[in-house]
Amino acid sequence: MPFTLPPLPYADDALAPHISAQTLHFHHGKHHKAYVDKANELITGTPLAQLSAVEVIRRARADGNDKLFNNAAQAWNHEFLWQSMMPGGGGAPSGALKAAIDTDLGGMEKFAENFKTAAVGQFGSGWAWLVRDGGALKIVTTHDADTPIAHTRQTPLLTLDVWEHAYYLDWQNARPDYVGAFLGELVNWDFASANFADETRLAA
Secondary structure (H helix, E strand, O other), X not given: OOOOOOOOOOOOOOOOOOOOHHHHHHHHHHHHHHHHHHHHHHHOOOHHHHOOHHXXXXXXXXXXXXXXXXXXXXXXXXXXXHHOEOOOOOOOOOHHHHHHHHHHHOOHHHHHHHHHHHXXXXXXXXXXXXXXXXXXXXXXXXXXXXXXXXXXXXXXXXXXXXXXXXXXXXXXXXXXXXXXXXXHHHEOHHHHXXXXXXXXXXXX
């Protein structure tokens, strides 16, 4: 099956106090697992079971299969989310990604300001992303399960989940503080830089 629930790339309590072990237990072990299980259930016994996760997501979108798209995309988005964070993260990237942020997004301070504005301003459930779109970096948001990999010009570099279940146990309604903690303490710039250097790694 193309969808799996890999273990978190760190211990449940590794992102505390910014994201608690309790949040990760429910978010990864319950929410993410439910999306994986449902996506696989929906494609069992069909030709889609032989495709990659990205191919399933794009096929479901093209076919207007909202139930499959929502579960498959959420399974993929969450796996990408866990890698977008790390203990002792934050700060700034170096090398080519930093140069691109300076050129395309006005530098790190401006990037952080605009990413936070986008994430906090996303109405209802959704995601905030740093993507490469047609050769340039952009900050985009997606609603509910939508994902940049369904938009073939966009290559995601990092993401933040702004569904309430991602932060409410720890931050209640203080979404700005949650986003600030992500940018200042958790964002995994090594992961984003690897995606920037080799966007083909997300093609399958």
